[in-house]
Amino acid sequence: MRASDQRNDAPQPMGPANPHARIPPYIAEAKHELQTARDKIRLAHSLGLPAVQVCARLTSAADAVVVRLWRAAAETLSSADAGRLASECVLVAHGGYGRRQLAPHSDIDLMVLHTTAGADVAETLSRRLTSELFDVGLDLGHSLRTPEQAVQLAKRDAMIATSLLESRHVIGSQPLYERFSETFRAATQRRGAAACAEFVEARRGERKKYGETVYLLEPNIKRSRGGLRDIHLLRWLWFVQLGVSDLDRVFAAGALSKFDHHRLTTARDFLLRVRNELQFGATQASDTLNRHEQLRVSAALGYQGSEALRPVEQFMRDYFRHAGFVWFLARRVSDLTTRRRTVARVIQPVLSKSITNDYRVGFGEIAATEAGRTKLATSVEEVLRMLDLARQHDAWIAQDTWYAVYRSAHDLPDDLSAAAAKRFMKALKKPAGLAEYLRRAHDLTVLERVIPAFREVRCLLQFNQYHKFTVDEHSLRAVEVAAAFAERQDTLGAAYREIGDPALLNLALLLHDVGKAREGDHSVVGEQIALETAARLGLSDEQSQRLALLVRQHLSMSHLAFRRDTSDPAVVADFAKLVGSHETLRMLFVLTCADMAAVGPGVLNDWKVNVLADLYSKTVDRLDDRDQPSDDRRSAVRTAVWDLLNADERESPLYHELFESLPESFLPTRSPGALAGVLRRLARVMSGDAPPADSVAKHGVDAWGGYEADDSTVEMVAAVANGAGRGVFSSMAGALSSKGLGILSAETALLAHDVLLLRYTAEDPNAAGNAAEANRRVRGIATAMVHSVDSTDPPKLPQVWGADKARAARALSGMPNEVRIDTSLSDDCAIIEVFTIDRAGLLYDLARTLHECDLVIRFAKIATSLDQVVDVFYVTRRDGGKPADDELLGEVSRRLMDVIEGEG
Numbered sequence: 006m007r008a009s010d011q012r013n014d015a016p017q018p019m020g021p022a023n024p025h026a027r028i029p030p031y032i033a034e035a036k037h038e039l040q041t042a043r044d045k046i047r048l049a050h051s052l053g054l055p056a057v058q059v060c061a062r063l064t065s066a067a068d069a070v071v072v073r074l075w076r077a078a079a080e081t082l083s084s085a086d087a088g089r090l091a092s093e094c095v096l097v098a099h100g101g102y103g104r105r106q107l108a109p110h111s112d113i114d115l116m117v118l119h120t121t122a123g124a125d126v127a128e129t130l131s132r133r134l135t136s137e138l139f140d141v142g143l144d145l146g147h148s149l150r151t152p153e154q155a156v157q158l159a160k161r162d163a164m165i166a167t168s169l170l171e172s173r174h175v176i177g178s179q180p181l182y183e184r185f186s187e188t189f190r191a192a193t194q195r196r197g198a199a200a201c202a203e204f205v206e207a208r209r210g211e212r213k214k215y216g217e218t219v220y221l222l223e224p225n226i227k228r229s230r231g232g233l234r235d236i237h238l239l240r241w242l243w244f245v246q247l248g249v250s251d252l253d254r255v256f257a258a259g260a261l262s263k264f265d266h267h268r269l270t271t272a273r274d275f276l277l278r279v280r281n282e283l284q285f286g287a288t289q290a291s292d293t294l295n296r297h298e299q300l301r302v303s304a305a306l307g308y309q310g311s312e313a314l315r316p317v318e319q320f321m322r323d324y325f326r327h328a329g330f331v332w333f334l335a336r337r338v339s340d341l342t343t344r345r346r347t348v349a350r351v352i353q354p355v356l357s358k359s360i361t362n363d364y365r366v367g368f369g370e371i372a373a374t375e376a377g378r379t380k381l382a383t384s385v386e387e388v389l390r391m392l393d394l395a396r397q398h399d400a401w402i403a404q405d406t407w408y409a410v411y412r413s414a415h416d417l418p419d420d421l422s423a424a425a426a427k428r429f430m431k432a433l434k435k436p437a438g439l440a441e442y443l444r445r446a447h448d449l450t451v452l453e454r455v456i457p458a459f460r461e462v463r464c465l466l467q468f469n470q471y472h473k474f475t476v477d478e479h480s481l482r483a484v485e486v487a488a489a490f491a492e493r494q495d496t497l498g499a500a501y502r503e504i505g506d507p508a509l510l511n512l513a514l515l516l517h518d519v520g521k522a523r524e525g526d527h528s529v530v531g532e533q534i535a536l537e538t539a540a541r542l543g544l545s546d547e548q549s550q551r552l553a554l555l556v557r558q559h560l561s562m563s564h565l566a567f568r569r570d571t572s573d574p575a576v577v578a579d580f581a582k583l584v585g586s587h588e589t590l591r592m593l594f595v596l597t598c599a600d601m602a603a604v605g606p607g608v609l610n611d612w613k614v615n616v617l618a619d620l621y622s623k624t625v626d627r628l629d630d631r632d633q634p635s636d637d638r639r640s641a642v643r644t645a646v647w648d649l650l651n652a653d654e655r656e657s658p659l660y661h662e663l664f665e666s667l668p669e670s671f672l673p674t675r676s677p678g679a680l681a682g683v684l685r686r687l688a689r690v691m692s693g694d695a696p697p698a699d700s701v702a703k704h705g706v707d708a709w710g711g712y713e714a715d716d717s718t719v720e721m722v723a724a725v726a727n728g729a730g731r732g733v734f735s736s737m738a739g740a741l742s743s744k745g746l747g748i749l750s751a752e753t754a755l756l757a758h759d760v761l762l763l764r765y766t767a768e769d770p771n772a773a774g775n776a777a778e779a780n781r782r783v784r785g786i787a788t789a790m791v792h793s794v795d796s797t798d799p800p801k802l803p804q805v806w807g808a809d810k811a812r813a814a815r816a817l818s819g820m821p822n823e824v825r826i827d828t829s830l831s832d833d834c835a836i837i838e839v840f841t842i843d844r845a846g847l848l849y850d851l852a853r854t855l856h857e858c859d860l861v862i863r864f865a866k867i868a869t870s871l872d873q874v875v876d877v878f879y880v881t882r883r884d885g886g887k888p889a890d891d892e893l894l895g896e897v898s899r900r901l902m903d904v905i906e907g908e909g
Contacts, residue, residue: 728761
């Protein structure tokens, strides 16, 4: 918020009273000169003029206009008023304009300071100046105050204080400006640590709004963590401590080392250049680096890319490195200048206790002695020991100790001692505090001394809409979320608690994506890195092979669960053979869930956990050789169901035939009572009996369903007499989409007497809040499904605000559209995988196309991989045979590609 926004009685920006009035020539001239200057500056920017000079030139262009209009206004005053204006008023620039860092679309923050005697003339001139600056085309933030009012407001509001801290004389009374400047400086410095604490807290609140991690993939370059605002925070804190805020003067005062001064000015220049490019390419102020802008800016700044990295990935890696350093320095200086840390340093020697001769721990902080710092500078093991102690005592690392390690980390030996490796693996065993331990090691650049491959993924962008963080941040979050699984009271929680070697799991979580920094399949590359890391850490052969398998196969469980029919015993048998043991299975299950959860909020939902848990449980049974034969399972279910049927139903051949043709996957998910009800519905549909009066069914068609409380999904089931070959799957998928549901999986089965059974599992963003509303919602969905059968009208899909924009953003990732067809994975079906960007009605269009190709969808799953949806269809021919003809499959592939590329 600008300083002017804090004062209700301040004049607001305004346009001319009559918008059709002729603009005076001097204003038109000023507007033309301003635009001409901006055009020249933009050209200079494109030719490589340093960002600080671009900002300075933009500031000077604005200054010229402001001064010109001030003088023009002064000329209209009486001689007496003009004299008072010169001696009793001054125009002060503040904020970014004050520090001469104006961006192309920045606001012009101005304050008219006046004495009591100059109040009326200041107000008269201020109103005119505000209007004319608006006419020229400058966005103005404006306030009208006495020096005393400005100082008092700054004391009450940290945002006003920080804005005025960057003040600069523009035109008017120099003595009045100097009086204000000295008064403000003295008042701010008297408040010392309290003022610093307020500045830090105000910045913390802003970061929470715009991103509390450096590694957001669409950061706000000004306000996200490590952005320009954190450089501003450093300037504010140094102003309080030293009375100066300019980085060169801070360096000259000895508050910045040569290393830090170089890194900080380099980061500032980079961030300013990116911000300038962002705003030169926009029609209004914009500071968010969305994916479209990342592509444009990286090209504009001349990034070329490499075999392993796209230009945009190189650019964003540079951004994250600069932002990471800015955040490190802002955090360090903030900590040093707050009251709590100052008090802690004073009484630390009294309350702390020594640990050997190397460290003192007390007042929530661990600090290295001189002897300890000497060891830290030369030994990775010693740094790990210090991190262990901080974790053990739940203590901050003292800033001087932290900084000493940070500065010397690049000189640590490349070889890892056996003692250091052992200490690191021991640290990985305990989940409590592990994420913070690893994050500290990473921030200190010591983690990459233990695992060299982690250096390659530092700040590595994943340019897609699926991942929300860089590779290194994602991997650290995976360790963090996995530890939280211990509190879950479900299959996932039990699996985590039963893992016998948690250190190996956590190492796999750190390594699962490190292959992304190199050419090739990142799982294959990661496997080799895992073996190299295992040797470096002294792992046993068994541990090494398990680690390599976990990294190589870290996507296999999710691919099976969300793309394959896991009710097929052969699928589970192959997976059990792959994992080979219960311990590996448990680790892979936890790794898969943690990988998903670390992508971003809401990615791992209860439905996905349940789907993965189902595959996990089936694989456990397979490993234990506890698989009950299908005939035995079906017989046990039949006995339970028949106990609930009446005598006529039990004797009916139709009920027996329908039950025996139910798919194996349909039985375990329903109680005997529910299955008895399903059989009654199927019999009524097949026989053509009139449906009950309160039913949504019609002749030969029925649909029903309900919400699953444990995973917030809805399951809808339908039965259609003589349903084969009528395009029922696609029409019902369209009906579900028309109700706003997102289909997660679907299954069809042709039962006895040509009754088609369909089952859909879907997410419902409009799920009802109570039982009565839920029932009405399900009834409406079922009605739409029933009425869709044989309908020639396409589904009316709901309009989602921003959907086109979101789809366009996802498409920027460059992931290709693709259709894959496999005839070897299933004995009965061809498996078709469609990779594309999601859109409303996509499943309907794909399913309709398959129907038009005379194929029947037996099973379908809808998954998300990176930016793409992956729609998977198990299909047969109309006669039930497996499609294998190359000409037919080629035609199917071409027609599906037409659909996903917008030509179908």
